Amino acid sequence: MTRIISALSEVSANYDALFVDLWGCLHNGVHALPEAVAALQAYRRAGGVVILVTNSPRPRAGVEDQIRTQFGVPDDCWDAVATSGDSARVAMFTGVIGTKVWFMGDAERDAGFFDVPALLDDPLTIERVPLDEAEGIACCGPFDALADPDVNRPEFLLAKTRGLKLLCANPDIVVDRGEVREWCAGALARLYTEMGGESLYFGKPHPPIYDLARRRLAALGHEIPDRSILAIGDGIHTDVAGAMGEDLDSLFITGGLAATDTRTTGQPDPRALEDFLAREQRMPTFSMGHLR
Structure with a gap:
């Protein structure tokens, strides 16, 4: 049974480091969440280390710049950033989907995905090509975040027929940008897998x-x-499932993606939370409505 807590400070003294999700936890896709920022600042003042662990397909530097300038997340509430984009880039530049790739995502926003990772000594040369010339797919997200993933079925049928692997740089299915829900790369990878293709995940x-x-x-x-x-995070299939797989304790933020299912208004409804966790077959160590 998960333990519902009202503040991070109730349990934080038991941990020397936090792996903290970004979207839905520290910001809402529009601006930083003040109570979450304050909680992490207090934790770091007490000697704790905060690693922001995000399924963003961007390289670390791009995420750092985004959270500072776009969302207003101050530097003193975190120590370092780990992104799924960095993990996926390393794999791509070592050839897991070939050297000629068809790219899915926002060409401008995700341009940094094709920067060579500094930690690789002998990276391959990656060439972006049309789908009919590709050896694999590099997927940072949909071309249109509001369009149903099914619009990609024709391209995915061709890719599957040709035996292409899809590298998924963001396993999230959806995110909420303020009040608007958007599709992520994970939704495309799930569809491709359901169609019989092979998807590789790195977040x-x-x-x-x-x-x-x-x-x-x-x-x-x-x-x-x-x-x-x-x-810490609001994704039951990402943050909580990942923590369980790594044998880490977890704090489930119920007021994000699962706010409706857990009837979170400030704090989750205990019965709704229990039912939701039973359906999802996940058990976070702790739960709370919003990080604070």
Whole structure:
């Protein structure tokens, strides 16, 4: 049974590091959430380390710039960032989907995805080509975030027939940008898999991004055991499932993607939360309405 708490400070002294989700937890796609910022600032003042672990397909530098300038997240509430985009880029530049790729996403916003990762000594040369010339698909997201993923069926049928692998740089299915729900790359990868194609995932809940987050901790000079790390986020299939798979304690933020299912108004309704977790077959260590 998950324990409903009212503030991070109730349990934070038991953990030396936090792996914190961004969208729906620290910001809502429009602006930073003040109570979440304050909670992380207080945690860091007490000596804790905060790694922001996000399923953004952007490289780390792009995410850092975005949360500072676009969302107003202050630097003093986090120590480092691990993105699914960085994990996926490393895989792409080592050839997991070939060297000629068809790109799905926002060409301007996701341009940094094709920057060579600094940690690779001998990266391959990646060429963006039309689908009928591609050896694989690099998917950062839909061309239209509001369009049903089914609009991609014709292209996916061709790709599946040709045996192309789809590299998914963001396993999230949806995000809420303010009051508007948008589709993410994970929805496209799910569709491609359902159609018989092969999708490769590099963000939460899959292991590569947690390995990257631990490397971010080590680069800061911290060797922290898993029992002293708390994963925080609003995705039951990403943040909570990933934490369970990595044997990490988790704090489920119910007022994000699952707000309706958990009847969260300030705090989740205990019975609705229990029913929701039973349906999803997930069990976070702790739950609360919003990070504070």
